[in-house]
Amino acid sequence: MISKEHYFDYAATSPVDEEIVKNALELSLEHWGNPSSIHEAGTDARKVFEDARxxxxxxxGVKTESVFFTSGGTESDHLALTSVLSKPQKGSIVISAIEHPALREMAKMVSLCGWKTITVNPNKDGIVTAETIAAAVEPDTAFVTVMAVNNETGAIQPVNEIANALVEKANGKRKPFFHVDCVQAAGKIPLDFLKNPAVDSAAFSAHKIGGPRGIGILYLAKDMNSFLKGGGQEKNVRSGTENLFGAEAISQCLSKYCISEKNSASIARFEKQGKWTEDFIKQLMEIKGCVMIPHCRGKEAGAEFSPWVVQAAFPGIPGQVMERALSTKGFYISTGSACSAGHHSRPILDTMQIPPKEKESAVRFSFGHDTTKEAMDQLIKAVKEVCQAFFH
Structure with missing residues (x-):
């Protein structure tokens, strides 16, 4: 069995919280009926399902009726984005260039249906500013999407500022629908921006925070006409037989790991990780040849970053070589999004204009609630050993 101790690829997936998953499975075995059935077995399962919601x-920190269960972050993103296809007139959508492929690739499909896609690049720090988003919005823009935390750089995007800028740009008229991919944010940073009425929807995924794969949530602050139709479950937003096991699991994970004022344990863990990651970056920067991506990381800068994701480059050592070398030592990292594994392109780093040698050698270290300071220090030692072997 692979050890969790030296696992540093939490941005790809997290080891499951065994207690939560076992509890959810036992509950689903006990309440096995279809939650949409009107007989007792169905109504019994429905109660458990709604309790999870x-x-x-x-x-x-949102209204119960605004939570819709889906099969994961990708479907939540797709439901929000493809809703524009149900509109009677075509227009434009605005998408940041740092989005996950779930949105970036689906935007290409939406463009094939006649919608104009406007892509907004980040600055050199990996931040998509409110000003650039507002400037990109056109009179017929119906949809805007910017992720909360980038899955490769860890850059926290100014969601509140973007939401407010969209309201200001609308100048009293209807603003574009604003969607936020929160897959790398839930359980990792505070989600205060969900209180902003200008944030219309958000996507979440269980397997990034100790839950099983195949379950996610779409948060909807207001009604949305889903383009995808079926049996009408989840108020016609997401049809398909309800996944009681998944709903129970993701709800327990969010309850345990979401960072909020009423969850002091999660706040303490968040603050502790911040200190550990600060020290981790300092140790990385002491390694000869190491370059932080973006370059401002670890320096006094205005950009904010998630303490759970760190990206660095070691020019001269291809990223995949570093990944394999560390794997042979029992340390598991990645070169970027797991959804792009097998592809050598790095579109997010391209948009940040990262130099080719740095881009080719970039690797991602990502942490989770099971990560320890001792393990992070051991990872630094292993990285040093790999670098010394190449640059002796």
Whole structure:
């Protein structure tokens, strides 16, 4: 069995919280009916399902009726984005260039249906500013999407500022629908921006925070006409037989890991990780040849970053070579998004204009709630050994 101790690829997926997953499985075995059936077995399962919805909503700090269960972050993103296809007139959508492929690639498909896609690049720090988003919005823009935390750089995007800028740009008229991919944010940073009424929807995924794969949440602050139709479950937003096991699991994960004022344990863990990551970056920067990506990371800068994701480059050592070398030592990292594994392109780094040698050698270290300071220090030692072997 692979050891969790030296696992540093939490941005790809997290080891499951065994207690939560076992509890959710036992509950689903006990309440096995179809939650949409009107007989007793169905209504019994429906109660458990709705309890999970309320628990998830409470953890996120949103209204219960705004939570819709999906098959994961990708489907949540797709449901929001493809809703524009149900509109009677075509227009434009604005998408940041640092989005996950779930949105970036689906935007290409939406453009094939006649919608104009406007892509907004980040600055050199990996930040998509409110000013650039507002400037990109056109009179017929119906949809805007910017992720909360970038999955490769860890850069925290100014979601509140973007939401407010969209309202200001609308100048009293209807603003574009604003969607936020929160897959790398839930359980990792505070989600205060969900309180902003200008944030219309958000996507979440269980497997990034100790839950099983195949379950996610779409938060909807207001009604949305889903383009995808079926049996009408989840108020016609996401059809398909309800996944009681998944709903129970993700709701428990959010309840345990979401960072909020009423969850002192999660706040303490967040603050501790911040200190550990600050020290980790300092140790990385002491390694000869190491370059932080973006370059401002670890320096006094205005940009904010998630303490759970760090990206660095070691020019002269291809990223995949570093990944394999560390793997042979029992340390598991990645070169970027797991959804792009096998592809050598790095579109997010391209948009940040990262030099080719740095881009080719960039690797991602990502941490989770099971990560220890001792393990992070051991990782630094292993990275040093790899670098010394190449640059002796």
């Amino acid at each position: 309320k628990r998830a909503a409470d953890a996120l």
